[in-house]
Amino acid sequence: MRSRLPKVAHEVAGRPLVNWVIDAATTLQPESLVVVVGHGAEEVGAILPPGTRTALQAEQHGTGHATKVALAELGDLDPDDVVVILYGDTPLITSDLVRSLAAFEEGEALRMVTAEVDDPSGYGRVVRDPHGSVIAVVEDRDADEAQKAIREINAGFYSVRAGLLAESLGQISPHNDQGEYYLTDVVGILAAAGHRLTAVRAAPEEVAGINSQDQLAEAQAAKRREINQRLMESGVWMLDPDRVYIDATVTVEPGARIYPDTYLRGDTRVAAGAEVGPDVWAEDSTIGANSRVWYAVLRSSVVGEECQVGPFASLRPGTVMERGSKIGTFVETKNTTLGEGAKAPHLSYLGDATVGSRANIGAGTITCNYDGISKYPTVIGEGAFIGSDTMLVAPVTIGDGAITGAGSVITRDVSPGALAVERSDQVEIPGYAERRRSRKSASDPEG
Structure with a gap:
C-alpha cells in the first residue's frame, strides 16, 4: 500500500x-x-x-x-x-x-x-x-x-x-x-x-483482496455504486450517481435530492426534501428537511429545516442553523447559532456567536472573537440589523432590534432598539483632486 x-x-x-x-x-x-x-x-x-x-x-x-x-x-x-x-x-x-x-x-x-x-x-x-x-x-x-x-x-x-x-x-x-x-x-x-x-x-x-492504492480505489467505486443504488431504490434522487460519494455511515432519507460532486461522510444525516450539491462536503453534520446546501463545506454542524447554505460557505464545528435561517456566499461560521429566520447573506465571519431570530448580518461583518489569548462571545438580539462592514469586538451584546451603522467598530454593548455608529466624520476638501494632479505633473515633467 x-x-x-x-x-x-x-x-x-x-x-x-x-x-x-x-x-x-x-x-x-x-x-x-x-x-x-x-x-x-x-x-x-x-x-x-x-x-x-x-x-x-x-x-x-x-x-x-x-x-x-x-x-x-x-x-x-x-x-x-x-x-x-x-x-x-x-x-x-x-x-x-x-x-x-x-x-x-x-x-x-x-x-x-x-x-x-x-x-x-x-x-x-x-x-x-x-x-x-x-x-x-x-x-x-x-x-x-x-x-x-x-x-x-x-x-x-x-x-x-x-x-x-x-x-x-x-x-x-x-x-x-x-x-x-x-x-x-x-x-x-x-x-x-x-x-x-x-x-x-x-x-x-x-x-478481491486489497493490496494497492488502485485496488483500494476500485473497491471504493464498487461500494459507492452499491450504496448509491440502494439509496436510489429507497427514493433518493441523484442527478449523476457516479459523482456522488456517500459513506456507509451516512443516513439519507427518501425524497432527498443529491447533485454531483457531493461528499457525505461520517455521522451525516440528510432529511427528506433537502437538496444537497453540487460541490458539497458534509462531515458529521445534519441537513434538515427542505433545506438547500450547495457549494459548501459543513463540519460537525446542524442545518435545520428550510435553511439555505451557500454558495461558497464554510460551516465549522459547532454551527447550528435554526429553521429558515441563511448562511450565504463567502460566509464562515464557527461555534455559532443562527436563530429562526436569521440571515448572514454574504462576506462575513461569525465565530462564538449567538444570532437571534430574524436578525440580519450585513456584508463584511466580523465578530472579533479572539484577542490572541482567549476567545469571547458575541450576542446579537432578535431582529437586530448589523450594518455592512461592522466589526463586533467581543465580548459584546447587540440588543433586540438594535442597529449598527455601516463601517462601525462596536466595542460596547448596544441597547435594544438603539442605533450604534462608530466612525469618523466625513471630511470633504474642495479642489483637492486637481491640486494633486498638478503636483504630480510638476514633479514628473515627462508624464
Whole structure:
C-alpha cells in the first residue's frame, strides 16, 4: 500500500477494510470473534468494534501460523465447533457468502470459497481430481505450468471443524518457496485423509483482496455504486450517481435530492426534501428537511429545516442553523447559532456567536472573537440589523432590534432598539483632486 497505515485500517466508504469483514461475520452471531494483528497492532485494535478480541502474531510466519495464533486466543473448543476464517482486506465480502460458507452439511469437514478469474496470477490455484473434488490448493509461487493454467482460485475463506483444523495445523511445514506455514496445506491434508471438502463459488469481485492504492480505489467505486443504488431504490434522487460519494455511515432519507460532486461522510444525516450539491462536503453534520446546501463545506454542524447554505460557505464545528435561517456566499461560521429566520447573506465571519431570530448580518461583518489569548462571545438580539462592514469586538451584546451603522467598530454593548455608529466624520476638501494632479505633473515633467 506504500502507506503508514496498516493495510486493514484503510477505509472504504468511511469504514476500515477489516470492519466490513467483521460486519459480514457478525451475521453468524459467533460465540467469539478474533482478529489476528501484527504490523500496526495498536492502530488496528483501536478501530475494531467493541467486544472484538485480538490475537498478536508477533512474527509473521504465514497464514497457517496466524490461524494457530487465533486458535490459541480462542482457547478450548469442542472438536465439532465450526471455525470460520476470513481475510481482513476483503471489504466487498457479503453476509450471504459468509452464511453459505458456514452452512455445514452432514459429513463435511471443510468448506472453502473459490472464484474463477480471467487472470489468476498471484492467487493460489484450486486443484481438483478427475471427479471434480477439491484435493489441494497450490500457491502461485509453488505452482507448475499446468497448475498455473487453472483459473479457479482460492479466495482464502474457510470454515472447518475445530478438531480437524487443530490436527491439520500440527502437520503443516514451511517447506515451500516462501518458507511459511500455509493455511492452504490444510486442504490437501484433509483431502488426503479422505474427508469431504466443499467449494462455495463466489463472484471474483466479492473476494478481491486489497493490496494497492488502485485496488483500494476500485473497491471504493464498487461500494459507492452499491450504496448509491440502494439509496436510489429507497427514493433518493441523484442527478449523476457516479459523482456522488456517500459513506456507509451516512443516513439519507427518501425524497432527498443529491447533485454531483457531493461528499457525505461520517455521522451525516440528510432529511427528506433537502437538496444537497453540487460541490458539497458534509462531515458529521445534519441537513434538515427542505433545506438547500450547495457549494459548501459543513463540519460537525446542524442545518435545520428550510435553511439555505451557500454558495461558497464554510460551516465549522459547532454551527447550528435554526429553521429558515441563511448562511450565504463567502460566509464562515464557527461555534455559532443562527436563530429562526436569521440571515448572514454574504462576506462575513461569525465565530462564538449567538444570532437571534430574524436578525440580519450585513456584508463584511466580523465578530472579533479572539484577542490572541482567549476567545469571547458575541450576542446579537432578535431582529437586530448589523450594518455592512461592522466589526463586533467581543465580548459584546447587540440588543433586540438594535442597529449598527455601516463601517462601525462596536466595542460596547448596544441597547435594544438603539442605533450604534462608530466612525469618523466625513471630511470633504474642495479642489483637492486637481491640486494633486498638478503636483504630480510638476514633479514628473515627462508624464
